[in-house]
Amino acid sequence: MKTVKINELKVKVFTKEDLKEKIKFTDDEVKLIMKYQKTFPELLQDDIEGFVINGRALWEQLDKPYTQFNKWIDKKVVRYYEENIDFAKMEQFVHVENSNLKRPQSDYYLTLECAKNVAMSEHTPKGRLTRTYFILMEKALRKMDKWVVIREPEKEGYKELCRCLQLVYMKNNNYKKPNSALFYTEADMINEALLGKKAKEIRKILGAKDNQTREHLDCEVNQALYELQILDSNLVTGGAEFLLRQKLIKNACETRYKNLCLAITKETQIAC
Template identity: 30%
Template sequence: MNQLITIKVQDNQQLVSARELHKGLQLTTRFSKWVEQNFSDFEEGIDFSSVTTVTHQNQYGGTKEVQDYALTLGMAKELSMMSHTELGKIYRKYFIELERKWNDPKEVVKRGYEYLQSENVQLKLENSQLKPKAEYTDKILANPGLETTSMIAKNYGMSSVAFNKLLHEQGIQYRQGKTWLLYAKYQNKGYTHVEPFEYVDSNGLKQVRNTSKWTQKGQKFLYDKLKRSGIKPVVELVKEE
C-alpha cells in the first residue's frame, strides 16, 4: 500500500498532520477557515491536539512556525469523508486500511512486546516466577492512585480512542457530548473519579471539562470483565506466546 500521508506514532496512537491532510485533499478553503468550519464536532485532547510545525518561508531558506494539529486516524477519516470529493474517498479508504492493520491482533501483540522490551520489562518477566495474572493484578493493587484511560489502554496495546470504544461495546460506558460516562449499573461503585481538566482550544482560549480517572477498584473491575471476554493485557499475551 503506497503511503498517501505521513503517519506518526505517539503514545501508541497513529497521528497525521492536519496541514498535510488539507494539502493532500487539495482543498481550496484556507487552512484556518477549514479548521474553524470542521473541527467544532471534535474534542481537543482526544480527537486532536494543537502543535506547531516549521515551514519554508521564502526562496532564501527562511523558516517560520505555523499552527498545525495532530489528528487521530478516526478524525482524519471523518474529515476526509466530509470533504465530499473523490480524493476524500481515497484517503478515507486508506485510513480504514491503516486502522485494520493497526488493530490486527498480531500487530497488537508485536507492539506490546516491543514496548515491554523498550521499558526493560521483559527481563523482569523472564526472571519472575509469578503467574501473568498475578503480575498484572499485583501491579494494580500496588498502586492505590488514580489511572487515566490512556495508560490502561496502553497496557492492552491499544489507543485511548480504541479502548474507549471497546468499553462502550462491552456495555461499560457511553458517550454524552464529549464525556464518557459509566452506565447506571456501574455508577456509584467507586470505579471512577471525576476531575476537572484544563486545556486550550483551537482559538487559544482556556477551557475546562471534566475527565474521569479509574480508581484501583475500577481497574480491577476492568481487568476481570475484559478477561471474561477473552481480552487480556499485553503482558499476559506475551507470556502465552
C-alpha cells in the first residue's frame, strides 16, 4: 500500500500490485477497487468508526435515484435509520452556480454500516456495484492485515539469518566481514528450493520493477519462506555446510510444501 492525498485526506490506498500479488484478487475485482477507492478514501483509514461516508457522494455513485438528493435521503435514510447513531445531518451554505449568492444545503454523513445497507437496498446495477465495492474493501483490508502479520516477522527472520551467516563467516575467516553476496546466495538457495527460481527470475515473472522480491509474494509463499529461514538459521548456527543446508532445505520443501512447490512451479513455467 502507499500513502496518497485524496480530498484533503492522507490515506493508504491499494496499488494494483497489492491487490493482484498479495491479496490475489481477480482482474475485475482489481479494476473495481482501483476505481472506487478514490471515492470513499475514508474506508482506508485505520479507524473507520463514526460518520465517514458522504451521503451525497453515495447518492451520486448510486446513479442519483429519485433524481433529487433530498427526496432520496428522506426515503432511504431518514425514514429507516436513527440520526446521530446511523447518520448525522449538517447544515451549511453553498454557492449558487453563476452568482455570488449562497443558499442553505443539508448534507448527510453515514456510518459505514448504514452506507452499505443503503447501497444494498438499491436494486440497480450501480447499487450492486457499490455494494460489491464495500464488500471487496473489507475483504481487501482483512487480507492485507494478514499479509502484514506474516511479512513483518519474515523480514526480521531474514535479518536473523544474515546475522547467523555473518557470525559463522567471521569466525572462520579471521573476523573478516563477509560480502553481501553471501546473504543473497543463501536467500536464493531458499527461493530455488521452494519456488524453483532465483529472486531475479521471480521478479521477472511477476513483472516487479523493484528488487523487493518478497513484497510481491502472497501470504502462503511468504509464510513458507519465513519458516524455511528459521530452519536455515538453526542449520547455520549448528555448523552445517552450505551443500548440506541446501539438501535439507530442499527436503523440507518437498515434504512440508510439496503442493505449494508444485503450484508455483506450474505457474512459473506457464509464465515463462
